[in-house]
Amino acid sequence: MSSKYLEMMRNQRRRPGTFQFTSKTLLAILAVIAMGGSAAYWWGVQSQLTDNRIVAIAFTAILVLAPPSLVSFLIPWSPAGMLLQKINARTWGYPVIIGAALYLIYYSFQIQWSWWAAQPIVADAGLVYQQVLIGIIGFIVIPALLWTPVSSDELVEQVRQAHLVKRYELQTQADIAILRATLLRAQEKALIGFANLTVQERQELAAVMRSLVGGIDNTLREMGQTVRTVSGVAVPFDGLLEDNTEVRDVLDYITESLESSALGVDDDHGDMLDDDEPKQPARLAEPRAEQQMQRGQPVARRSNQYQPRGEE
């Protein structure tokens, strides 16, 4: 008994094999004809410029193939090509392609202009520029529209790599933001809880915090190297935290706060100081700060407190 469902499946399997004539097919035919014409034209010109046939053949090949291939990088003809162009625009190779393509177009223009200007009928009719433009379109633009700079697989791979780098960058920025918030919280806690530490203990604590951030930085660097080894994607993790000005500012401030002998002295509690009992103000300030923390309020800022950028 025949099944319409199975029949439908068989029809679908056959469909990709059928040839469909589209505008792209027409463009391909046109491009092949135009490149044939281009080869004939440039052979005519180059063979007149030199008697050496090998050199003439080499220059003909260059002028037939190079301008369309380079221009194809500049005029992407698909959404994926547009995306790829945006990614490649940030590489050093892209300005080189632009320069080479522009020079080849200029060279092509000059030679064609001279050639057509030497044709009496065209020169008399004043059609030199029109003829040259037709030549540029036919020899360069149409083949360039047809060619795709990379295969679909390469395109997917390039886009994937760019996406991977972007994701790592964003993730790292988020990690830095979390670390910064953690350090600020540690700063507040330190001001409350470590008020009674000795100077040596504060120095030790500051060194521990610095080495902690240094350790995270090393881990990130190792991650970056692993990612580079596995996928070939360069991730800019080197010195990410230690070179980050905001993280460094927070660390400097914490070190300064911890090592400063004036840590236990609150500006707003200075009037309560008793020369005979130097540690008393710190103990008085402690419950107030703790109460503020418990109520979810920020601890009163001290004059030397760290000010994040943009909040100043």
Added chain:
Amino acid sequence: MLRGRRYATGGALSADDMHELVDLLAIRIYERLGDTSFQLSRNDVAELVNPYIDDLIPADQSQVIWMTWDLIQAGARESQQ
């Protein structure tokens, strides 16, 4: 209970009607899910076709589900060849 190609007693579907129904259900599932339908389990198929076969007798319901799943798997093999 008599089960023939065209006529049946006891509320059961005839063999032809059964095949026609299974065929329609498989087409409908493929139209909705495309190639994903090839990965459906029998339970998934049962869930999808139950609203359309709840008026059949239990034996037919079970048979329709089985046959629909089998037909979809046959379709998967056709499309992979």
